[in-house]
Structure formats: structure tokens, C-alpha cells
Amino acid sequence: MAFSAFASAPAAAEPAVRRRSWVALVLLLPGILYLLLFFITPLVSLVFTSFQQPVIGGDIGQYSAGFKWENYTESVTQYLPLILRAFGYAVLATVLALVISYPLAYFIGVKVRSFPLVQSLLLTLVIAPFFISFLLRTLAWKQIMSDEGPIVVALKALSVFPNDGHITGTPFAVVFGLTYNFIPFMTLPLYATLERLDVRYIEAGNDLYASPFTTFRKITVPLSLPGIVSGTLLTFIPAAGDYINASGDFLGSAQTSMVGNAIESNFLVTQNYPVAAALSIVLMAVILVIVGLYVRRAGTEDLV
Amino acid sequence: MAAGTFAEKGADLELVGITKTFPGFTAIQSLDLFIPAGSFFALLGPSGCGKTTTLRLVAGLEEPTAGRIVIGGQDVTATKSFQRPVNTVFQSYALFPHMTVLENVAFGLRRRSIASPLEKAHEALRLVELDHLAARRPGQLSGGQQQRVALARAVVNRPALLLLDEPLGALDLKLRRQMQLELKDIQSEVGLTFLHVTHDQEEAMTMADTIAVMNKGEIEQMGAPEELYELPRTAFVANFLGQSNLFTGEVSGSTPDALTVAIAGQRLIIPTARAPRRKGTVTVGVRPEKLLLLTSAPAPSSGSNALGPGRVIDVSFSGVSTQYTVAIPGAGDVVVFAQNMVFGPVVHVGAEVWVSWNVEHGFGLEDSVEEAAAGVQDAAAAQSADADTRTGVTSSVRA
Structure with a gap:
């Protein structure tokens, strides 16, 4: 052991580089096969579908291979408002989730660090909603925010809400639903970074004349940036393609449709596969x- | 502190009746301390003695349970850390990993809107001879370099009071020596007040003008390094700061100039001025390097004390000097450091010897016998904890 210190570094490193690691390849194989089968294949298939053209005189939903690139221009012009709305809602929901999750994650990861039991309990509470189906939770919110539900009734009774007012079917309800459903995806990565945040940096900041706010802005936020980036991505990406919250069956209405709803209806309702595929690729x-x-x-x- | 200006010079620090309790234990017990402006003050003590807590209280990173903290005549007890004219060199350095070295050093200047922060940061980096690494990240520097950046980051703000929390602990011996001298230079150059916390007695003695030895949340003794070493007041100080031979005996007589203490059937003379306890059972001591080892009974002399005969039970050679342990019946084991004036040890294990020392070198302790015993134990515990960390280092090097 001790003598390895005397060996020159390149000599020690070279054999390791040259040696073929078959073990690593074998271990990677299941993952590579899985990706090929369930990611690359459907993706290629999706690209082909997006260029298909209808069969003349064929049934609804019957398409043949082709190169109809107009599928893209047509679907984008037709669904541009839905695409923009999807990204607008997703950005809004991501920002809201960040604003709500950051203090929560900071509290769990930094403030109660010395009480591991409290920490695990709070984390369990953050994850607890996952034990109930996504659809059920969203439906429950629809009940709560429905016109006969407690919130609307109470607001109307207090006369702060017009008599013909609704919450469900409004952009508010959709953004609310998106924020609510994706908060754990934001909180957990934030918690993971903040849990490892060295509070001595914060002390050093305070010691160097930075007020608590400046310390937060100049030190805490930059140091927790990896968590912020992964949290916002984990929230933004699924939120932009979501079609449950915005659907009329749940919290949305025709006025709040997002691009996910357009893809869903084209694939499943109107069976316009090429347009649905083109929209999916544009979204991606x-x-x-x-x-x-x-x-x-x-x-x-x-x-x- | 007003924005945009530097402190004119170092400030006094005064702690009045500071107490700090944490759930379950008291870290500091009504501590009073005055550090004059421009001095280099060291708080020395074993780990867990409350010295770091004291530093954190002064920095504003902890709130005292009771008492007041006054810096430069202003009561800062109620102010937050960022409002105090104080900077800290942290034990862990705590350099911001997401900023360059230059931005780290300029951080405090920017917060106080001081003109041309980058120029001043470069200047501070030149002071610690690291300006060529200004564009690097702290993670790319060695431990010693990080330590110097941490120092530059604190000194650049010209704080009225600079706090150093064992900043040299992670450095190897050679670099530590060099940094000790550099720190001392910087301190006299910029005229700041330095409060240095350390468990390394040698470091404290080399650097500080004044040392306060802390044990169990209280200051045992405070004074110049020479004074603490030559005239320790408590058994803890006598054994934590260097080594001492302590003897307990009854005062059997006194003149205005000297006390006579009966130990092991012999009479030791201690100058009254060096003995705060003058009646009953007292503990007196002498430093091992002040002892002379004799192979025959010394002739009685009024100018020196002698103990013996005893047997040499251990001889250990350490280059510059040889350490002899002599068992003297009634007085316990006595340690003697003798300079190696000849080749090899003068006497061997089993030899019959006497020890003698100049009366002027003896000292009496303020401690009662029980306090002295407790102090000796505390110091031994502190030293063995220290030795544990040291052997830990060597064994890891060997592995």
C-alpha cells in the first residue's frame, strides 16, 4: 500500500484505462436494450407517424406512410394557442411550486436538521399524497372547488365572489392543480441539495456584512442551484405536457385546454394520428x- | 459600522458577565474579559472548554444567555452578526465554493459598498502572496492556500476586531510556523485587534501578547506568555501550558521573603511573592527544565532547594534534551529535562539521584489541594486527547 505512493502516477493509471471492462458492458446491457426497445423504437415510430398521410377513401384513422410535412405547419398553426397556453401554465405552475417548495425544503433540510425524526416525518408528509392516485387527488380538488363545494359557497356567502362565478374550468384551477400535483417533484430535489448545504457558508456570509436577505441571494441560492434546476425541470417538463388537470373532466374546461389535451383528443378521439404525433414532437x-x-x-x- | 469606510484602527473588546448555556450544559460561566485595542490575544484551552463558543458569541453567531459584549465602547450584544465590525477566519475556512478567490475576498467589501473592491481584494491577496491564483475557485487550492485566502478575506475588511478560530490547525508544521510569523506581521502592520482561539499552547505562546487559559467555561489565568509559563497560578495552567512537577505539603514556617514547605521530610523554600497561598496545605511546583540532576547529595544551601534521594525509573532521549523520570519517596515522580551537553544520557535507569533547583524558580499555586488534583486530571485528559489525534495522524501516514 505504502509503496504505491512512490510509483509514478501515469504508470499506475495506464493499465486501468487499457483494460476492457466486460463486466461494465454486461451490466449496461439490460439498460441499453430497454432504452432501444421502449424509447428509441417508439420515438422513431412517432417520427414516421408524424409524416403519414390519410389513405384516400380509407376509414377514419387509416393512414399510409408518406412525407406529409404539412402535418407540422397545420398542427402548429391550428394549436398554437394551446401550445402557448401549455408553456404559460407550466411556467406559472413551476414558479409557484418553487416559491412554495423552497421555504418548505429549507425548513426540512436546514432548520430541523438536528431533529432527524421530525425531518423524516415532514418528508413523509410531503410524499404522502403519492399514496393516493393522481386522478383521485385531482378529482377530489374538483369536488372541493366545484360550484356547490365549500370554497365557492363560502366565497359567495361572503359576497366576495359573484353569483355566477366558478373556480373549476378557470385557468386558476388548472394552474392550481398543476402546482399541487408537482410540488413533491420540486420539494424533494430541493431538499436533497439543501440538506447538504453547509451552514458555515451562511455564517461566513453574515460575518462578511451580508444581511440575511443578501446572504440568501448571494450564497444560499447559488449553492442550492443544482436542486433548483432539477426541481424546476422535474416540474416544468411533465407540467407542460399534462392533460389531466386542464381537461374538462377534471379542473379545466375548453378554454383552458393545453397542448396535451390536443394530443390526447387527436390520438384517442379523432384518431388523427399524424397531427397528434407532429404535436408530440413539436412539444418535445x-x-x-x-x-x-x-x-x-x-x-x-x-x-x- | 458606517458603509463605505474602514475602521480607523483596532477596537477594545469587553465581555461582561457572559454566560452561555446550551440545553443540557453550560458552555461559558459568567466570563469577564477585556482585550485592549491593537493587541494579539489568545484564548487557549482544550477542546470543549468554551473558547470557540466565546469566539462565536463575539462574532454574533451565537447569542449569550446573559451578559454584555462591548466592542470599541459600543454595546453590540443585541446586534446581528452582519452589523458587527468583526471578521472571522473560520476553522473550516468556509470559502464560498461558487465564487472565485478574488470574489471571495471582495465579498465583504462589496457588501459595505467600499470603493474599488477588486483592487483592494488584489492588494489583500498580494499580502498573502496568492494574487496569481485570484481567478481560481477555492476547491482548486491546497489547504494552506485556502487558509491564506480565508485570512485575506477577513483582513481586507480592516475589521476593528479579527477573530481567528484555530485557523492553522489543518496546516503541517512548517507551513504553520510560517503562517504564525506572517499573521504576527500582518497584525502589527495593520494594527488590528486579534482574538485567536487555539488548543495549541506553542502557537499561543509564539504569537500572542496576552494569553487567557480556559478550562470548563472559565478563564483559569490570563497574562503574558512568559508570565503564564513561569508563574502558573493553577495546576491546570501549570500542566496544560508545558509540564510541571507539583508537590503538596504543609507550610512549616515563613519569613517576609520566603515560605518553607515540608515535603518528603525535606524543606522547600518558595519566595513569598511567588506563592499566593501562604498557610496550611499548599501545592508548589517547578518546571522540569529548571531542575538539576545530581548523583550525590547536594550541600545544603539557602539559594537552592533539593529533593532526594530517588531512583531514575525512565530515561527518554529526544535529541535536544533528555527526559529523566525520578521516583522520590514521599514526593512522587519528578520529571527532569536536561540539555544534552554530553553524548547520551548522564545517568541510567536505577541510578540513585538528587534533584535541585534555584529557589527563585519555584512557584506556589492558588489552587487548594482538591482543586489542584482536579486541574492535573483535566490537563492530563486534554493532553491525552491531543496525543490521540496526533497518533491518529501518524498511524494514517504509516498506513
Whole structure:
């Protein structure tokens, strides 16, 4: 052991690089196969579908292979408001989730750090909603916010709400539902970074004349940036494609439809597969571009 | 502190009746302390003695349970950490990992809107000879370099009071020596008040003008390093700061100039000025390097004390000096440090010897016999804890 210190570093490193690690390849194989089968194949299939054209005189939902790139221009022009709305709602829900989750994660990860029992209890509470189905939870909120539900009735009784007012079916209800459903995805990565945050940096900030707010802005936030980035991505990406909250059956209405609802109805209701596929790819591309720009802007790779 | 300006010079620090209790234990018990402006003050004590808590109280990172903290005549007890004209060099350095070295150093200047922060930061980095690494991140520096950045980051603000929390602990011996001298230079150059917390007695003695030895949340003794070493007041100080031979006996006679204490059937003379306890059972001591080892009974002399005969039970050679342990019936084991004036030890294990020392070198303790016993135990515990960490280091090096 002790003699390895005397060996020159390159000599020690070279054999390790040259040696083929078959074990690693074998271990990677299931993952690679899985990705090929369940990610690459459907993706390629989706791209082909998006260029298909209707069979002349065929049934509804019958398409043949082709290169109908108009599927893209048509679907984007037709559904542009829904695409914009989807990203608008997703951004809003992500920001709200961040504003709600950050103090929560900070409290659990930093303030009650010395009480592990309280910490686990609070974390369980954050995850607890996951024990109930996503659909059931969203339906429950629909009940609570419905026109006969306690909130609307109470607001009307207090005359702060017009008699013909609704909550369900409004953008508020949809953004609320998205925020609520994705909060754990925001809280957990934030907690994971804040739990490891060294409070001595905060003390050093205070010692160097930074007020608590400045310390938060200049030290706590930059140091928890990895958590903020992963939390916002885990919230934003699924929220942008979500079609449950915005659907008329749940918290939304026709006026709050998002691009996810358009994809769903094209695939399942009108069986317009090429348009649905084209919309899916557009959604994916836009998300990729936004996420790429965001991660580059956040510059998390700079963090040691 | 007013924004945009530096402190003119160092400030006094005064702690009045500071008490700090944590759930379950008292870290500091009604501590009073005055540190004059411009001095280099060391708080020395074993881990867990409350010295770091004291520092954190002064920095504003903890709130005292009772008492007042006054810096430069202003009561700052109620103010927050960022409002105090104080900077700390943390034991862990706590350099911000997401900023460059330069931005780390400029951080405090920017917060106080001081003109041309980057220029001043470069200047401070030049002072610690690290300006060429200004663009690096702290994670890319060695421990010693990080330590110097931490120092620059604190000194650049010209705080009225600079707090150092064992900042040299992680450095190797050579670098530590160098940094000790540099710190001392910086202190005299910029004229700040330094409050240095350490468990390393050598470091405290090399650097500080005044040392306060702390044990169990209280200050045992305070004074200049020479004074503490030559005239310890308590058994804890006598054994934590260097080593001492302590003897307990009855005062059997006194003149205005000297006390006579009966120990092991012999009479030891202690100058009255060096003995605060002058009646009953007292503990007196002498430093091991002040002892002379004799192979025949010394002729009685009014100028020196002698104990013996005893048997040498251990000889250990350490280069510059040799440490002899002599068992003297009635007086216990006596440690003697002798300079190696000849090649090898002068006497061997089993030899019959006497020890003698100049009367002027003896000292009496303020401690009662029980207090002295407790103090000796505390110091031994502190030293063995210290030795544990040291052997831990060596064994890991060997592995």
C-alpha cells in the first residue's frame, strides 16, 4: 500500500484505462436494450407517424406512410394557442411550486436538521399524497372547488365572489392543480441539495456584512442551484405536457385546454394520428430547446 | 459600522458577565474579559472548554444567555452578526465554493459598498502572496492556500476586531510556523485587534501578547506568555501550558521573603511573592527544565532547594534534551529535562539521584489541594486527547 505512493502516477493509471471492462458492458446491457426497445423504437415510430398521410377513401384513422410535412405547419398553426397556453401554465405552475417548495425544503433540510425524526416525518408528509392516485387527488380538488363545494359557497356567502362565478374550468384551477400535483417533484430535489448545504457558508456570509436577505441571494441560492434546476425541470417538463388537470373532466374546461389535451383528443378521439404525433414532437423539441437554454443559463456545471 | 469606510484602527473588546448555556450544559460561566485595542490575544484551552463558543458569541453567531459584549465602547450584544465590525477566519475556512478567490475576498467589501473592491481584494491577496491564483475557485487550492485566502478575506475588511478560530490547525508544521510569523506581521502592520482561539499552547505562546487559559467555561489565568509559563497560578495552567512537577505539603514556617514547605521530610523554600497561598496545605511546583540532576547529595544551601534521594525509573532521549523520570519517596515522580551537553544520557535507569533547583524558580499555586488534583486530571485528559489525534495522524501516514 505504502509503496504505491512512490510509483509514478501515469504508470499506475495506464493499465486501468487499457483494460476492457466486460463486466461494465454486461451490466449496461439490460439498460441499453430497454432504452432501444421502449424509447428509441417508439420515438422513431412517432417520427414516421408524424409524416403519414390519410389513405384516400380509407376509414377514419387509416393512414399510409408518406412525407406529409404539412402535418407540422397545420398542427402548429391550428394549436398554437394551446401550445402557448401549455408553456404559460407550466411556467406559472413551476414558479409557484418553487416559491412554495423552497421555504418548505429549507425548513426540512436546514432548520430541523438536528431533529432527524421530525425531518423524516415532514418528508413523509410531503410524499404522502403519492399514496393516493393522481386522478383521485385531482378529482377530489374538483369536488372541493366545484360550484356547490365549500370554497365557492363560502366565497359567495361572503359576497366576495359573484353569483355566477366558478373556480373549476378557470385557468386558476388548472394552474392550481398543476402546482399541487408537482410540488413533491420540486420539494424533494430541493431538499436533497439543501440538506447538504453547509451552514458555515451562511455564517461566513453574515460575518462578511451580508444581511440575511443578501446572504440568501448571494450564497444560499447559488449553492442550492443544482436542486433548483432539477426541481424546476422535474416540474416544468411533465407540467407542460399534462392533460389531466386542464381537461374538462377534471379542473379545466375548453378554454383552458393545453397542448396535451390536443394530443390526447387527436390520438384517442379523432384518431388523427399524424397531427397528434407532429404535436408530440413539436412539444418535445420546444421543451428540449427551453431546457437546454435554461441549464446553460443556470450554469450548474460551474458548481463544484 | 458606517458603509463605505474602514475602521480607523483596532477596537477594545469587553465581555461582561457572559454566560452561555446550551440545553443540557453550560458552555461559558459568567466570563469577564477585556482585550485592549491593537493587541494579539489568545484564548487557549482544550477542546470543549468554551473558547470557540466565546469566539462565536463575539462574532454574533451565537447569542449569550446573559451578559454584555462591548466592542470599541459600543454595546453590540443585541446586534446581528452582519452589523458587527468583526471578521472571522473560520476553522473550516468556509470559502464560498461558487465564487472565485478574488470574489471571495471582495465579498465583504462589496457588501459595505467600499470603493474599488477588486483592487483592494488584489492588494489583500498580494499580502498573502496568492494574487496569481485570484481567478481560481477555492476547491482548486491546497489547504494552506485556502487558509491564506480565508485570512485575506477577513483582513481586507480592516475589521476593528479579527477573530481567528484555530485557523492553522489543518496546516503541517512548517507551513504553520510560517503562517504564525506572517499573521504576527500582518497584525502589527495593520494594527488590528486579534482574538485567536487555539488548543495549541506553542502557537499561543509564539504569537500572542496576552494569553487567557480556559478550562470548563472559565478563564483559569490570563497574562503574558512568559508570565503564564513561569508563574502558573493553577495546576491546570501549570500542566496544560508545558509540564510541571507539583508537590503538596504543609507550610512549616515563613519569613517576609520566603515560605518553607515540608515535603518528603525535606524543606522547600518558595519566595513569598511567588506563592499566593501562604498557610496550611499548599501545592508548589517547578518546571522540569529548571531542575538539576545530581548523583550525590547536594550541600545544603539557602539559594537552592533539593529533593532526594530517588531512583531514575525512565530515561527518554529526544535529541535536544533528555527526559529523566525520578521516583522520590514521599514526593512522587519528578520529571527532569536536561540539555544534552554530553553524548547520551548522564545517568541510567536505577541510578540513585538528587534533584535541585534555584529557589527563585519555584512557584506556589492558588489552587487548594482538591482543586489542584482536579486541574492535573483535566490537563492530563486534554493532553491525552491531543496525543490521540496526533497518533491518529501518524498511524494514517504509516498506513
